[in-house]
Amino acid sequence: MPDGKEQLFEERLARYQATIALEPTDRMLVAGSGSNYFAEIYAGYSRQEIMYDMNKWMAAESRFAEDFPEIDLLRAGRIWAPLFDSVGFRLYKLPGRDLAPDTDFQFVEGEWMKADEYDILINDPVDFMMNYRLPRVLGEFKEKGSVRSYMAFLKGGMAFVLMGQLMREKALNLEKKYGIPQPFQGAMLAPFDALADGYRGLQGIMVDLFERPDKVIKACDALIPDLVNCAVATADPLKRYPIFMPLHRGNHPFLSPRQFNTFYWPPLYKAITLLIESGYTVRAYLEGDWTPNWHYWNEFPKGKILCDVDNKADIAKAKQEIGSTVCLAGGIPDRMFIIGTPEEIRARVKELCETVGREGGLILNGGCAIPYSTKPENFRAFIDATLKYGHYSSTITPKLKKPPATPSGGPVPGHPPRVITPWETRSGELGGVLGDEKMVREVWEMLERRAFCWMHFWDW
Amino acid sequence: MAALTDLTQALVDLKKEEVLSMIEEELKKNTAPLDVVKALNEGMVTIGERFASCEYFISELIYSGHIMKEAMTRLDMLFEQALAADAGEKLVIGTVQGDIHDIGKNLVTMLVKNAGFSVIDLGVDVPAGRFVESLKETGARALALSCLLNIAIPEMKNVVDALRAAGIRDKVKVIIGGQPIDEKVCEYVGADYYGADAPAGVRICKQIYGQ
Numbered sequence: 001m002p003d004g005k006e007q008l009f010e011e012r013l014a015r016y017q018a019t020i021a022l023e024p025t026d027r028m029l030v031a032g033s034g035s036n037y038f039a040e041i042y043a044g045y046s047r048q049e050i051m052y053d054m055n056k057w058m059a060a061e062s063r064f065a066e067d068f069p070e071i072d073l074l075r076a077g078r079i080w081a082p083l084f085d086s087v088g089f090r091l092y093k094l095p096g097r098d099l100a101p102d103t104d105f106q107f108v109e110g111e112w113m114k115a116d117e118y119d120i121l122i123n124d125p126v127d128f129m130m131n132y133r134l135p136r137v138l139g140e141f142k143e144k145g146s147v148r149s150y151m152a153f154l155k156g157g158m159a160f161v162l163m164g165q166l167m168r169e170k171a172l173n174l175e176k177k178y179g180i181p182q183p184f185q186g187a188m189l190a191p192f193d194a195l196a197d198g199y200r201g202l203q204g205i206m207v208d209l210f211e212r213p214d215k216v217i218k219a220c221d222a223l224i225p226d227l228v229n230c231a232v233a234t235a236d237p238l239k240r241y242p243i244f245m246p247l248h249r250g251n252h253p254f255l256s257p258r259q260f261n262t263f264y265w266p267p268l269y270k271a272i273t274l275l276i277e278s279g280y281t282v283r284a285y286l287e288g289d290w291t292p293n294w295h296y297w298n299e300f301p302k303g304k305i306l307c308d309v310d311n312k313a314d315i316a317k318a319k320q321e322i323g324s325t326v327c328l329a330g331g332i333p334d335r336m337f338i339i340g341t342p343e344e345i346r347a348r349v350k351e352l353c354e355t356v357g358r359e360g361g362l363i364l365n366g367g368c369a370i371p372y373s374t375k376p377e378n379f380r381a382f383i384d385a386t387l388k389y390g391h392y393s394s395t396i397t398p399k400l401k402k403p404p405a406t407p408s409g410g411p412v413p414g415h416p417p418r419v420i421t422p423w424e425t426r427s428g429e430l431g432g433v434l435g436d437e438k439m440v441r442e443v444w445e446m447l448e449r450r451a452f453c454w455m456h457f458w459d460w
Numbered sequence: 461m462a463a464l465t466d467l468t469q470a471l472v473d474l475k476k477e478e479v480l481s482m483i484e485e486e487l488k489k490n491t492a493p494l495d496v497v498k499a500l501n502e503g504m505v506t507i508g509e510r511f512a513s514c515e516y517f518i519s520e521l522i523y524s525g526h527i528m529k530e531a532m533t534r535l536d537m538l539f540e541q542a543l544a545a546d547a548g549e550k551l552v553i554g555t556v557q558g559d560i561h562d563i564g565k566n567l568v569t570m571l572v573k574n575a576g577f578s579v580i581d582l583g584v585d586v587p588a589g590r591f592v593e594s595l596k597e598t599g600a601r602a603l604a605l606s607c608l609l610n611i612a613i614p615e616m617k618n619v620v621d622a623l624r625a626a627g628i629r630d631k632v633k634v635i636i637g638g639q640p641i642d643e644k645v646c647e648y649v650g651a652d653y654y655g656a657d658a659p660a661g662v663r664i665c666k667q668i669y670g671q
Contacts, residue, residue: 093560103558104609202563206522210474253657256517288639311640334610334640339648367640371610 008179010400012072013240016181018398020242020281020327021303022361025398028353028390030383031071032329034183034244034283034308035369038337038379039064039074047104048096051081054166058173065178070383073183076170079105080163086155088139089458091198104372112136113199115208118215121199122222126420129455133199137458160454184244184283186235188227188275189460191220191267193248198459205249209259220267225415228274230453232411235280239403242283242306243275251288265296276304278411279403285368289313297322311367319356329363331356332382337366337374342381349385360392419448464491464499471503472510474520476527483534493535500531504574511571512659518567525570549669550600554582554591556615561608564638568604568661575662588622595623595632602668604661605651607638613645620650633668637661
């Protein structure tokens, strides 16, 4: 590791952890964004090149870290498009494939689960995935049992592992060469969002709220253990980073207050509580406007959650209403990065440092991201102004946190990570093993659990 | 007409089964189907007003659309067409090129239609030239541009520039709306109005057409 980078990494990580914990720090984070789209294309690559060519993406991140060495966090990549292609994933349109090479990749709304399939999802999630949802969302798997469908699973499994390796390499590149930690690792959807975005679609879920409300509640409850277990499987084993949670339909005015409190919040609260009790923190993107619903975040223990506040909501109001419980990120409108001037950025950063962020608990950011079309001079002004106005103390040095151990048996009491073929079945078929059973069993179960979570990877 | 008022109310209360059985009864009584459609349309106007005043939410709006769809299936699509032909001033709407999101656009379309306008919905990922063509074809004096992504900001400016290049900028009022849009963006794009939410779209259309 180049000189001082390990120490720099630890300082930055400790600052990030203390900020989330609402503890005193030396200064505000510089560009503590979760998603930095600007960084992806700053080096001049098209969005297609970034999504298809991991080497270019890594080069883009290196270039960004070199040109803006002050940044405290940088997300190492998101999606490697060939993984989507390997199975024909139908939930996204991709730059250079279905969209012009310089267009953002975009989510496709659709009904991927029928209204009469709730009981299958609730009672037999593996049957639901294998026989109902996956043949619809994975184009290469639509003719189940065909050679092509077997190849899809084979390619999809290999591509998934390959993507994991590439993402790890990118994260290590940022850590070792530039001393930059990750904003999060691992991801989970709110149970309602998994159902609404990836399964029933917007039209379907909205009708279900009126015509089959009990099924919606049961389905969200049934999803909790698997979503939590799979989030933990992809999270940082050292629990240094929060788990990422992009939240969608809690956004006002999608649901009425009663619907939010009936369908959206209870399963999300349960899921996040399980993660917190297992020693994790959470970074939740409150996409859209959460104003009428954000008071619910006060139900969590203090300092475990970071909420990104989007363009539509007022960060000062968020600070007032939930800022004693959760850390906040945001405050700079996307359009200011895109069409604003360095003077405007400096003025806004100064204002936020003197008001909302005066006592800490704030990470300056755009609305859940730094936008693609950010002007470089605006980003430079953002960094400089944060360093100038975001100073808290010369005597405080945040320390790295030591998270508690995951409860034995996994994060969800009574629900160990799911396997499809339990070891007992396999062992019975073998008539027992002659050597060390634990050695065989552990790897069998590890692969079974990963394969199950692979099916949930296609939730969104 | 009392029964038709009940039908309007049942729709406003989102009671699908009641709405559908009341329609059957009306048809049995030989009530003119167009009157039934008008009663339903009044209900949709009230629902739009409730949405504007935050008594109803997108869930209720979408569910009311679902009930209407089933109702119209029974009533014969002809009447929907008759109603559309009867509709008044025109609005061309679409999500700009590069963005395929349509939730906001669809909400505005629904509310503006309910308010009696005729809406020409060009869909999503619409190139600037397509907006120009449609405005020329229909003679609409109002154009609504929708988006979710902030890449749409420069594209909205392209559309306004295209109107200017086609010589129709002064004949059309441009409304923009979507997640990254505010007054500053409106100024940058050179649009006439910015709608902070879907009900604002209705208010602005009424203003444009002097209603």
